[in-house]
Each structure stands twice: as structure tokens, then as C-alpha cells.
Amino acid sequence: MPKFHTVVGRREFMKALGLSGVALGTVAASAPVFHDLDDIIANPSASFKRPWWVREREFGDPTIEVDWSLITRQDNTKVMVGGGFGPVVGAELQAKLKAETNALQLADVKNNTPGATLRDWALYSACGSFVDQSVMNYVQPIASWAPGTAPQVFSWTSVPGPEYFGATKWQGTPEENSKMLRAAMRFMGASQVQFGELGEHERKLIFTKHNRTKKEIVFENVEKAYETTTKHALPDKPLWIVSVAIQMSKELFRQGRSPLRTAANGSRYYQWKGVQARTQAFLNVLGYQGIGYPEFSTGVISAQADAILCGFSEGARNNNVSISPEFGTVVGYFSLLTDLPLSPSRPIDAGFFRFCHTCRKCATECPTQAISHDSEPSWDIPRSSLAPDKEVTWTMPGKKVFHTDFPLCFTQFGQHPGCGVCMGTCTFNVNGASAIHEMVKATLSTTSLFNGFMWKADDAFGYGIIDEGDRELWWDYELPTYGYSTALTSKHGGYNR
Amino acid sequence: MWFMIGMLVGVLVLGLIWLMKRNNLSLTWYEGLIGVIGMVMLLFTIQNYFGSLAEIEPKAANLFLLVIGLPGIILLALSWQLAARRVKKA
Numbered sequence: 001m002p003k004f005h006t007v008v009g010r011r012e013f014m015k016a017l018g019l020s021g022v023a024l025g026t027v028a029a030s031a032p033v034f035h036d037l038d039d040i041i042a043n044p045s046a047s048f049k050r051p052w053w054v055r056e057r058e059f060g061d062p063t064i065e066v067d068w069s070l071i072t073r074q075d076n077t078k079v080m081v082g083g084g085f086g087p088v089v090g091a092e093l094q095a096k097l098k099a100e101t102n103a104l105q106l107a108d109v110k111n112n113t114p115g116a117t118l119r120d121w122a123l124y125s126a127c128g129s130f131v132d133q134s135v136m137n138y139v140q141p142i143a144s145w146a147p148g149t150a151p152q153v154f155s156w157t158s159v160p161g162p163e164y165f166g167a168t169k170w171q172g173t174p175e176e177n178s179k180m181l182r183a184a185m186r187f188m189g190a191s192q193v194q195f196g197e198l199g200e201h202e203r204k205l206i207f208t209k210h211n212r213t214k215k216e217i218v219f220e221n222v223e224k225a226y227e228t229t230t231k232h233a234l235p236d237k238p239l240w241i242v243s244v245a246i247q248m249s250k251e252l253f254r255q256g257r258s259p260l261r262t263a264a265n266g267s268r269y270y271q272w273k274g275v276q277a278r279t280q281a282f283l284n285v286l287g288y289q290g291i292g293y294p295e296f297s298t299g300v301i302s303a304q305a306d307a308i309l310c311g312f313s314e315g316a317r318n319n320n321v322s323i324s325p326e327f328g329t330v331v332g333y334f335s336l337l338t339d340l341p342l343s344p345s346r347p348i349d350a351g352f353f354r355f356c357h358t359c360r361k362c363a364t365e366c367p368t369q370a371i372s373h374d375s376e377p378s379w380d381i382p383r384s385s386l387a388p389d390k391e392v393t394w395t396m397p398g399k400k401v402f403h404t405d406f407p408l409c410f411t412q413f414g415q416h417p418g419c420g421v422c423m424g425t426c427t428f429n430v431n432g433a434s435a436i437h438e439m440v441k442a443t444l445s446t447t448s449l450f451n452g453f454m455w456k457a458d459d460a461f462g463y464g465i466i467d468e469g470d471r472e473l474w475w476d477y478e479l480p481t482y483g484y485s486t487a488l489t490s491k492h493g494g495y496n497r
Numbered sequence: 498m499w500f501m502i503g504m505l506v507g508v509l510v511l512g513l514i515w516l517m518k519r520n521n522l523s524l525t526w527y528e529g530l531i532g533v534i535g536m537v538m539l540l541f542t543i544q545n546y547f548g549s550l551a552e553i554e555p556k557a558a559n560l561f562l563l564v565i566g567l568p569g570i571i572l573l574a575l576s577w578q579l580a581a582r583r584v585k586k587a
Contacts, residue, residue: 251553430552431551431552431554433547433548433549433551433552434544434545434548434549434552434554434557434561435541435544435545435548436545436548436561460560461554461556461557461560462554462555462556462557462560463554463557477553
């Protein structure tokens with residue numbers, strides 16, 4: 001008897017479905033789930049995860065044998081790095097070694113010895129010299145940031161220039177210089193760097209006055225930047241923009257309005273302090289200058305605009321935020337100016353801004369409803385709903401964007417403990433372990449057809465701000481150093497796996 | 498991890514081909530297509546399930562099982578039953 005429309009019997013089908021259910025249930029049950037803080041504390045893995053082949057021994061019993069009866073407290077001035085070398089070997093040998101190594105250093109630079117060229121010593125000067133017994137130790141510029149006591153970091157030059165090595169300033173093509181600076185700055189802590197030329201248009205992005213120091217920012221016919229009690233002076237000569245990205249913890253930005261989120265936001269500034277100081281030192285050794293931030297938070301040029309113009313990111317629905325293909329929204333941008341010729345990087349189109357035309361996730365989640373819900377961006381800047389009788393003074397016209405009501409935003413962002421919900425909830429604030437994220441990005445870069453679906457799917461799958469009840473779970477996570485992956489844009493060494 | 502999964506899938510596919518040859522079986526084009534689609538969906542689910550758990554996104558992980566994994570398994574079961582029924586009928 002012929003079977004009509006089915007060749008799969010109901011019984012067989014239900015049996016297969018049952019097996020699938022068992023399989024799915026087993027996998028779900030094996031997933032680690034914590035329900036509250038007690039669960040976490042009870043979790044036996046109080047230590048960090050080690051490979052299975054690492055065995056723990058008893059307390060006080062390392063693999064090196066110890067006889068505590070022979071051990072007494074050590075005078076640390078007797079150790080080699082504490083000054084103990086000279087008294088042991090004698091001042092004569094010490095002086096001889098120093099003279100020899102200094103001569104070798106100069107000879108290496110002169111001969112362009114691989115591994116000891118001027119740029120290699122520049123990296124050493126910026127990062128390594130303070131742990132060395134070198135004559136060229138420099139003063140740490142980041143010891144203090146208290147007003148009046150901080151060294152002048154805006155145009156800091158407290159390292160020897162190329163003349164110390166008997167060399168002339170570094171000469172390379174803009175492309176070579178860009179590669180060199182990127183390698184150095186990534187090593188020093190920048191997540192990634194891009195470059196731009198400070199042309200006629202970009203000069204309009206230089207502020208007239210600094211928001212914290214309250215000093216005027218002016219161009220002068222000088223060779224080097226300097227500052228006085230009333231102004232930050234920039235040299236009126238060809239300059240290049242170094243746009244710097246420093247990532248922040250995506251997990252912490254998913255905490256909503258929380259001091260944990262603000263901890264992540266602050267992390268980029270203390271990292272930037274080190275990156276800026278070391279970049280300035282690096283450039284100084286090469287014979288160039290790095291014109292940085294006069295204080296920790298703000299420079300002399302709009303860093304967000306630089307990030308977009310230099311091709312780090314695209315503008316977002318919240319026009320105070322931009323979206324990077326690699327880092328998403330949870331990243332801070334900084335800008336440094338230099339007279340080292342660099343190869344400008346181009347703006348990008350990954351379909352993000354177009355996606356923001358459809359997606360309103362940040363606008364919906366915004367606690368103050370300061371982010372525009374419009375379908376199309378506009379040249380016109382609306383007045384703030386908080387002060388409809390006041391002219392717009394907080395931003396510049398000339399960009400067709402979705403205009404955020406910044407005074408309204410600041411009623412949350414500017415108050416304890418800050419905000420950043422828009423960045424945390426953004427569809428692009430995702431990690432990289434699931435293949436779906438790359439597929440989504442590739443799709444929306446190619447066509448806008450599925451933008452609405454992607455936005456809704458992101459919401460349905462639960463990405464974004466986490467539930468309040470889960471926020472203390474962060475303390476149990478084993479996240480990377482600094483709370484983010486530093487290997488996202490690395491190509492060599494096998495780190496980006 | 499993906500090296501191991503690739504090896505496993507390779508061995509399974511080879512085993513399937515060997516079994517089919519031994520029993521003198523063959524799949525129709527649509528049985529094969531449904532099976533391949535089911536297998537791709539299942540692998541995609543496995544990747545995204547464990548990826549989402551690694552990302553601390555348990556809701557996304559479970560939804561991948563439901564939205565892509567379950568249809569994938571159904572397609573695989575369908576492919577198998579279509580072939581089995583066809584052979585049995587013959």
C-alpha cells in the first residue's frame with residue numbers, strides 16, 4: 001500500500017526528536033551557570049585555571065628545597081640592582097664596563113646595527129631605560145598629575161634626542177614611519193593606531209580653548225610646541241595626527257549605570273597616560289615631537305572625529321560614540337600630534353552607520369531618552385529639551401548625524417556614577433568567540449536588507465546590558481589582563497586564535 | 498578545537514560513505530542536500546553554543562540550540578529517514 005505524503009513515520013520522527021532533546025538537555029546541563037553570589041563563593045575554582053598537567057604541592061614545599069633555618073632578612077642594597085655590583089667587582093671594572101657599553105651603544109647606532117639602530121634605542125629609551133644602568137635614564141613624566149606639580153607633558157622632551165647618539169634625526173618614508181610608530185605604540189599599550197594629516201580641514205578640529213586647563217590653543221611660528229600659564233602653542237608647520245584606540249572592558253560596560261562600568265571607562269585614561277609619555281619619549285629620541293594631552297582627559301583636538309576620519313570607526317546613532325569593526329563601541333580614542341611624517345589611513349565603511357539608521361537599541365535603552373529616534377540623520381542641530389530657549393553651544397554644525405541631546409544626556413552621564421548604557425547595549429558590543437558576530441558584520445556590510453532583523457535578533461538573544469541581579473558575577477570571571485583581548489588586531493605570533 | 502571537530506566530521510563522513518558503499522546504498526540529491534544543510538546547521542550551532550558560553554551569553558547559547566540546532570537535527574533525521582524509508586520500500 002503506497003504511503004501518501006510522508007516517508008517518515010510519526011513514531012520514528014518522535015523517537016528521533018526525543019533523542020535530540022536528550023542531547024540538547026545534556027549539553028545545557030553541562031553549561032556552567034551561577035545563580036547568585038553564594039554560588040560563586042562556593043565554586044571550588046578560587047584559583048585561576050591551569051593546564052591539567054600542572055600539579056599543586058603542599059604549602060611551603062616548592063620544587064626548590066628550602067632550609068628556613070639558614071634564611072635571614074636580606075639587606076637589599078647588597079643585591080646587584082641595589083648597588084651591590086660595584087663593591088663586589090670594584091669601581092675600576094664597573095667604570096670600564098660602563099664606558100665600553102656606552103661606546104658600543106654609540107657605535108651600534110652609527111653603524112645601524114640590526115637590533116640596536118636609532119629606533120631600537122628609541123624604544124629602549126621610552127620603555128626600558130629606567131630598569132637599566134644607563135646614563136640616559138629619563139625622568140618619568142607621569143609621576144604626578146596634580147596641578148602645578150606635574151611635569152609639562154603637553155610637549156614633553158625629557159629624553160635625549162638623536163644627537164646623544166651622534167646621529168641625525170630618523171629618516172623614513174611616511175609608510176615606514178607609520179609602521180614603526182604602530183609597532184612601538186602597540187607595544188607601549190595602544191590597542192591600535194591610525195594616522196591622518198593635519199590639513200586645512202582638520203585644523204578646524206583643534207579646539208580654541210582647552211576644557212580643563214582653560215588655556216588658549218594657538219598656532220605660532222615656532223619649531224616646537226610649548227605651553228605657558230595662558231596658552232598651549234602649536235607649531236605652525238606640517239603636522240600629522242596619531243589617532244589612538246585604547247579598548248575597555250566590554251563585560252564591565254554591560255553593567256549598566258554602575259561604578260563597575262565607570263571603572264572600565266577610567267581604565268583607558270590611566271593607560272593613555274603611559275602610552276602618551278612613552279610615545280613622546282620614543283619620538284624625541286628619533287628627533288621629532290609628540291604633542292599630547294596637557295592633562296589626563298582631553299587633548300587639543302577632537303579625538304572622536306579623528307577616529308572616524310582616520311578610519312578607526314564609523315559614526316553611530318549616538319553621535320558621541322563611534323563603532324569600530326574590531327573593538328565595537330567600548331573603546332576610547334585619543335589623539336596625538338607629531339611632526340614625524342606619516343601615511344594617512346582612510347575612513348571606512350563597514351555598514352555600521354547605515355545599520356544605525358535602522359537600529360534604535362541605544363536610543364530605546366538610554367535612561368534619559370537623549371538619543372535620537374529619527375530614521376534619517378540631519379544637518380540641523382535641535383535645541384536641548386532641557387533648555388529650549390538656549391542656542392546650541394556644545395557642538396559644532398557641519399555634520400549630518402543623529403543629534404543627541406547632550407545636556408539631557410549629561411543629567412546622567414555627568415552625574416555619579418556616570419552612564420554609558422548606549423555603549424554597553426550597542427548591537428556591536430559583542431565578543432568574538434561566536435562565529436555569528438563575524439557573519440552578522442559581513443552581512444550588514446554587504447546589504448542593509450537584514451538590518452532590522454539583526455537588531456531584533458540581537459535583542460532577542462539577550463546581548464547588551466545584563467540583569468541587575470547578575471552584576472556581582474563579574475568578580476568570578478577569569479578575564480584577560482585589562483579586561484580585554486589585546487590580540488584582536490594582531491597578525492603574527494599566533495596570539496589571535 | 499576546530500581541528501579536532503574537522504577530524505571528527507571527516508571520519509564520520511568517511512564512515513558514512515564506507516557504510517553506504519558496503520551496503521550498496523546511495524542518497525538521492527535531495528536527501529544529500531537536506532543532510533548537508535542539517536550538518537552545517539549542527540556544526541554552526543555547536544560553534545555558537547560554546548562560543549556564546551565563552552562570551553558569558555547563556556541566553557544566546559540556549560537560543561542557538563533552539564533556533565538553529567533543533568532544525569539542524571530535524572533535517573538530519575529527515576534525511577536519514579527519507580533514505581531509510583526509500584531503501585525499505587525498495
